[in-house]
Amino acid sequence: GNSVTQMEGPVTLSEEAFLTINCTYTATGYPSLFWYVQYPGEGLQLLLKATKADDKGSNKGFEATYRKETTSFHLEKGSVQVSDSAVYFCALKSSRGETSGSRLTFGEGTQLTVNP
């Protein structure tokens, strides 16, 4: 079945530091890949996505590249801010057409804290 593995957290950085959160996946076919962000006390919001190999998703200074050869979708940001403190979830959606294949599979989430 499908699965997503994220680097263990929590991650604590100083403002303006470089961020990498690793994500690897197992899936059949060609899944779509996502990063969701959850700010304290809120629901998840889509941060970025990539739907095919070598695509790069980007938003708010974050980016991630769909690497089929390494089955990875690592999240990066060059200079984090205190406001980026949140939980980040990597997720995939199978490319299969049937209903059950269109569900999202989430990683366990990585807590990021950015200190001033």
Place this chain on the structure above:
Amino acid sequence: NAGVTQTPKFQVLKTGQSMTLQCAQDMNHEYMSWYRQDPGMGLRLIHYSVGAGITDQGEVPNGYNVSRSTTEDFPLRLLSAAPSQTSVYFCASRNTVTTDTQYFGPGTRLTVL
């Protein structure tokens, strides 16, 4: 648009009690789903619906019921609450079953004593 709304925000139950978590969306989305979020386990799918009158089980359906009588509403019922159901529950919707972008509600934090 209000997006996806959930009520209540917080709830405390005793073991054996029943309750319904409400979820509504005003975006005319066909696909709706319920997740539970537990520490270190990410989000796990409980039930989902691809349209009014159609529901199906996700990964962890035991102890929960759903119905979808209208496009807008997708309530989740706990039949007899157990401490193992202590969790944060999120409702989500997307336009169709194949649409990529999914919208989440703010969540309901449930504690079962």
